[in-house]
């Protein structure tokens with residue numbers, strides 16, 4: 476992966492257009508940050524009324540594999556970035572042949588595929604769960620023998636919010652899980668008995684400068700992120716090690732843009748990387764309210780060739796996702812609760828499991844309450 480040529484470092488002037496592939500809430504919040512810096516955003520999306528399009532200057536309506544749509548989109552923008560990373564190799568090549576693409580197409584190819592991602596990470600000396608590529612039931616049996624059970628079988632591509640995964644607890648689970656997920660290419664991962672899950676988000680500029688947000692702690696419900704606590708309740712040395720890992724990955728990728736690294740912390744404070752995403756991440760939404768420059772602003776700054784700022788946290792924070800119809804139904808009460816900072820994504824369809832918004836609650840630095848206090852601090856969401 477070659478870094479962008481020096482010409483790619485010319486700062487994008489205000490009034491220029493940033494193309495964002497994907498129309499979800501990550502694109503929406505990126506577009507809001509871009510607007511503050513004077514940019515126009517142009518969204519490539521198959522859905523006209525998507526969260527990002529509702530706050531952007533223009534859209535190209537089309538599928539991510541539609542060559543005509545990709546051409547029209549590329550022609551309309553000055554630089555291209557992503558909130559949706561699963562564009563095919565052919566689509567990425569087309570975009571990259573037309574306009575600067577940040578992060579680079581090669582980085583997306585790595586992060587799209589769990590096997591490629593883990594090979595890359597292990598190749599630069601980063602610890603992951605032990606894993607094996609699995610393409611047949613015989614390979615699965617062999618992998619389970621080698622790694623032991625419990626283990627997790629995952630599709631290599633297109634998984635999110637726990638979709639495309641099966642937990643294998645006993646030998647009898649292998650065949651049904653394989654049947655459900657095959658013929659997609661799979662990986663088997665050894666189960667990591669983690670004490671907590673954390674993530675680190677770093678931005679890297681075209682000049683190689685890196686800004687890293689403090690490690691945060693992530694609590695899931697039904698495989699969907701529920702709460703992020705900033706900072707993570709881990710020892711200082713563990714936080715430093717996690718940050719160093721994220722920086723090393725960003726450098727190894729030659730990234731220009733933003734990178735989120737999901738990690739497990741074991742009871743003996745080892746840090747094991749779970750997965751990476753070269754884009755803004757749900758576990759970084761708290762940065763909008765608790766940092767001088769959010770993950771979205773640093774993403775846009777990196778993509779636009781602007782100077783990065785230190786990713787300094789001025790407050791501790793708790794972020795709670797608003798998922799599905801039940802939690803968004805509390806919107807009126809949320810709006811009426813002092814201290815809850817509301818973020819609505821403008822989605823009209825409140826399907827179960829869909830992320831519809833989030834709230835952030837700030838605390839003075841080093842004053843983040845324990846888990847019970849955190850729920851209490853969420854007012855109408857306390858019992859959710």
Ligand SMILES: Nc1ncnc2c1ncn2[C@@H]1O[C@H](COP(=O)(O)OP(=O)(O)O)[C@@H](O)[C@H]1O
Pocket residue numbers: 604627634635636637638664665666667668669672695698737749750
């Ligand atoms: N190897 C593993 N060991 C233990 N837990 C895991 C492992 N892999 C995934 N998990 C659990 O499943 C969740 C979702 O897995 P992940 O690989 O992050 O997929 P997704 O793309 O859905 O986020 C993780 O956040 C973690 O809680």
Ligand SMILES: [Mg+2]
Pocket residue numbers: 737750
């Ligand atoms: Mg994950």
